[in-house]
Amino acid sequence: MEPLGTATILLVMCVSFLLFFSTWRKRSGKGKLPPGPFAFPLIGNMLQLSRKNLPKHIEELSGTYGPIFTIYLGSEPVVVLYGYEILKETLIDLGEEFSGRGSMPLFAKMATEPGIVFSNGEPWKQLRRFALFNLRNFGMGKKSIENRIQEESHFLAERFRNTHGQPFDPTLFITHAVSNIICSIIFGDRFDYKDEKFVTLMNIIQENVNLQRSPWTAEQKNGKSDFSMGSLLRSTVELFIAGTGSTSTTLVFGLLILLKYPEIEEKVHKEIDRVIGRNRNPCMADRSQMPYTDAVIHEIQRYLSLVPLGLPHAVTRDINIKQYFIPKGTTIFPALNSALYDSKEFPNPEQFNPGHFLDENGAFRKSDYFVPFSAGKRICVGEALARMELFLLLTMILQNFTLKPVLDRKDIDIIPITTFVSSGPKSYQLCVLPR
Incomplete structure (x- = not known):
């Protein structure tokens, strides 16, 4: 073997050993990072973790290591929080300390400046306050937004009717409707479903959803100005994409569930007929x-x-929790x-x-464990809007149609497709019959 080749191999072995030793030191001893599976130098646990269903693998790891443990994505440690108690202790009780945003490289590469979702520190606080203030001014949580959703529901119902009982995939119809609600808030007007610019925008959003379901790599770059045109534009785009994708995916999945369980659909039909009837719009008061x-x-x-x-968090300062030490900036996965699923x-x-x-009396029961919008200081900005959309659009559909x-x-397979980032229904078709 050539001397140069031998030297290269020895150098690689030495570097690998040093990296392994450094990782071992971080993972052992009192006051260190939480325990976790053995991590290889450079690649960490990437070869061990299931990319097809990472959340399921995380559940299995929690059975071995408990409610707080560490995995390595490459050389970066990620602390996983598993279970309601540890989520409450961190995201809520230590909300400020766990309010950072973890590294999300895919999105960092999509914009030169971060918006509200992916920023940190004081820029994030100011952008969030700015977004909430203006969304309230635009009517979020008020009657004016309710009217916009009701208006769009009529266009969606008409589109369903025009299928004339033939099979169709509801994804595009619902995505258009939900997106138009956001458009009416941000742009002051809705789009015709066949508008070329609108269709192009929908295609971009769908492409973005596909990208989100892939692993993220590299590091995030922070913007320099809290209220630059770039950061405000990025915040608008983030609200637009998040507000379209999450609600539409949930509604599409909901229709699939009702196809599977007609007895549930029938009970909802009866409640709609009793409370709302067939001749007026559903409203939030219902x-x-x-x-x-x-x-x-x-x-x-x-x-x-x-x-x-959850979206990755990060700790904003060095912190001790349980018997472990988590350094400032460490990425957190709040499961x-x-x-x-507790x-x-x-x-x-x-x-x-x-x-x-x-x-036991059939009254609605709230649960602190219901955290689809996350919890603490990083809870979804658009939660109130999403709740209104889900209720008004689903009740409108079931007020007017029976699903076939x-x-x-x-x-019918209702098990969600779960990937690295998000869950969603498998593609399907249905028919709608006027009631």
Whole structure:
């Protein structure tokens, strides 16, 4: 063997040993990072972790290492929080310390300046306050937004009617409707569903969703100005994409659930007929009188667990928790699905059951474990809007239509497709019949 080749091999071996030793030191001893699976130099646990269903693998690791453990994505340590108790202790009780945003390189490469979702520190606080203030001014949580959603629901109902009972994939129709609600808030107007610019925008959003379901690599770059045109533009784009993708995916999944369980659809139909009837628009005031429908929507969100591991957080300072030490800047995975699928709070969580959110008298039952929008200081800015959209659009659809499956109901697969980042339904078609 050539001397140069031998020297290269020895150098690689030495570097690998040093990296391994450094990793071992961080992972052992009192006051160190939480325990976790053995990590290789350079690649960490990347070869061991399941990319097809990382959340399921994280659940298995929690059975071995407990509610707080460390995995390595490459050479970067990531602390995983698993279970409602540890999520509450960190995201809520230590909200400020766990309010950082973890590295999200894919999105950093999509813009030169971060927006509200991916910024940190004082820039994030100012952008968040600015967004919440203006969204409220635009009517979020108020009657004016409710009217916009009701208006769009009419266009969606008309589009459903024009299928004339033939099979169709509801994804595009619902995505257009939800996106138009955001458009009416941000741009002051909606788009015709066939508008070329609107269709192009929808295609870009769908491409973005596909990218989100791939692993993220490299590091995030912070913007220099809190209110530069770039950061404000990026914040608008983030709100637009997040507000379209999450709600539409949840609604599409909800229709699939109802195709599988016609008895649940029938109960919702009866509650709609009793409270709303067939001749007026559903409104948010109806929700308090419709506990079963409200429970169905909550169970759809729980069962889907749209972002099972949550968006990555980061600790804003060195912190000791339990007997472990987490250095400032460490990325945190708050496993939201661990609360949503907690068997003590939701018996038989693998089964879809609206009764998870109903008490013995049939009244709606709130749960602190219901965290699809995350928790603490990084909770979703658009939570109020999403809740309104889910209730008003789903009740409008079921007020006007009966869902008919294309397949035998026993062949309908409602298990979500779960990837590195998010969950969603498998592609399907359905028919809608006017009531």
